[in-house]
Amino acid sequence: MPRGRKRDLEFSTDGAAVAQALQSKRTNTSTKRTYLSKINVMTAWLALHYPNTIDDDTKQLRVPLAKEAILSFFGHICGPAHACDRDNVQSKDCSSAPLSASCIWGYRSALVDVYRAKLLELDPQLDTELRRVLEGYEKVINSLKKRGLMKINEGKRQLKLSRFELLALKLMTIRPVKKAVRTP
Incomplete structure (x- = not known):
């Protein structure tokens, strides 16, 4: 490998490209896939109920989104749990099953990721209100x-x-490493 200035010339890249690449690594690939599926659900719902929030050409969200649109979407996905709670009905008897609290928080994380990808931040007041909704949902x-x-x-x-057995087998067959004790 060349040293000094030669190496710098051979391996020099655009600093902005490196910075962009590092920003994209902030979220791992499987998380990006999960976020994409959640954003697709959000986009489909918003296209029906708030069509002005979707770009006609790219079919992507127009950020920043209106507070009303975001809260309405979260109200929609939290609706089954609210109905079960209000009507004192089993979740299996509802028209659609309530989502877990972590799943709902995932929608918020996906939305924040969309904003950050466009170098924007979610409005702090909206974020506070959304967090309150999600904390209420957890309750x-x-x-x-x-x-x-x-x-x-x-x-x-x-x-x-089967997975537990595999995990137990792996953990039970690991031999402890003995460290040598030095005597003075």
Whole structure:
């Protein structure tokens, strides 16, 4: 490998391109896929109810979005849990099952990611209001679980026995490393 100025000339790149590449690495690939699916759901709903929030050519969100549109969308996805809570109905008997609290928080994270990708920040007042909605949603979900109207493990991924056995086997076969003790 060349040293000094030669190396700098060979490996020099546009600093802006490097900065852009580093910004894109801030979110890992699987998270980006999850965010994309959530944004697709949001885009489809907004296209029906708030068509002016979607760009006609690119079919992407026009950010910044109106506060009313964002809160209406979150009200829509939180609606099934609210209905179960209000009507004291089992979640399985609702027209659509309530989403887990972490799933709803994921929609907020996806929205924040869209804003950051466009070098914008979510309006602090809107973010505060949205957080309050989501904290209230968490309380509703916990209440449904406590009253037996929703499964306690709903929204959680269970560890299957085969995976547990594999994990236990791996952990039980690891041998501890003994460190040599020096004597003076």
